[in-house]
Amino acid sequence: MKLTKPNFPPPADGAERKAIAPVICYPPDALKQPDLNGLSKLREDAVKVAEVTAAPRDAACIDVPAGAFVRVVSVDGPQVGDLNMWNKHDLTERFYSGKTRALHGTHLSTGDRMWSSFPNMRPMATIVADTLDWYGFDAFGGSVHDVIGTRCDPYTGRLLSGDDYHYCCHSNLTRALASHCDLPLHEAEMLVHDVLNVFMCTGFTRDTGQYFMKASPVRPGDYLEFYAEIDLIVGLSACPGGDCSSEHSSDAAACYPLLMEVYDPGEEARAAHVQPGRSRYDRTHGTG
Numbered sequence: 001m002k003l004t005k006p007n008f009p010p011p012a013d014g015a016e017r018k019a020i021a022p023v024i025c026y027p028p029d030a031l032k033q034p035d036l037n038g039l040s041k042l043r044e045d046a047v048k049v050a051e052v053t054a055a056p057r058d059a060a061c062i063d064v065p066a067g068a069f070v071r072v073v074s075v076d077g078p079q080v081g082d083l084n085m086w087n088k089h090d091l092t093e094r095f096y097s098g099k100t101r102a103l104h105g106t107h108l109s110t111g112d113r114m115w116s117s118f119p120n121m122r123p124m125a126t127i128v129a130d131t132l133d134w135y136g137f138d139a140f141g142g143s144v145h146d147v148i149g150t151r152c153d154p155y156t157g158r159l160l161s162g163d164d165y166h167y168c169c170h171s172n173l174t175r176a177l178a179s180h181c182d183l184p185l186h187e188a189e190m191l192v193h194d195v196l197n198v199f200m201c202t203g204f205t206r207d208t209g210q211y212f213m214k215a216s217p218v219r220p221g222d223y224l225e226f227y228a229e230i231d232l233i234v235g236l237s238a239c240p241g242g243d244c245s246s247e248h249s250s251d252a253a254a255c256y257p258l259l260m261e262v263y264d265p266g267e268e269a270r271a272a273h274v275q276p277g278r279s280r281y282d283r284t285h286g287t288g
């Protein structure tokens, strides 16, 4: 945080320096745009083939083949979800929330991609539908589906409160991945990563730049849907924070399940999907 009373006085041209207009770091027009019309046509013929429910304060994983759709649905009550994504055939390729944020902004919606970690850096999924897209940004600068938070975890809980709480999203995702892939718990833990905060309403305070959350506007029936660009395992934790209106990392909040549904447009359509290739950077890092 910045000091309320700075130790150093501003230079003579301080106001001038502050007045310089910002430029967008990564202008999105350099990115290849997804064919949303084509995808929505494809979606019309897709049929539901699988579903899994993340119970309150727990997580679940589901396989989504390349060329299929996965929908995260709010059921029963307002609830936020912490979402992880892995390449089904190489769990070290996983969702890269920080780079996705740099490319698409702090909060995602339709048309944005979920980018994977280095050295792959390719779209793992494309967001194709978002029933909360009407929310935009509110008067506090808040919005939904952020890639600015990390995931609630027992280590931060321990640091701040001194207690051990086992049903944070980090632990929930660890248990779910371990059981889905039959991995030892601590091996699975190393593969859990920063999330897409589905339905969570967050932002940074304008005056102090602090990360804030507020009650999610999500209601039962709302959903966020993705098109799988590669074969995926998707993990989803029903955050112990519930709608994240007050606190997380405890059993205090009302908590509801979240549903994940897989929609398949058919084997032929999936076979016709061209999977994005891994980054073509040569990885010599200046040694060549």
Ligand SMILES: [Zn+2]
Binding pocket: 082, 151, 152, 168, 169, 170, 238, 239, 240, 241, 248
């Ligand atoms: Zn959480």
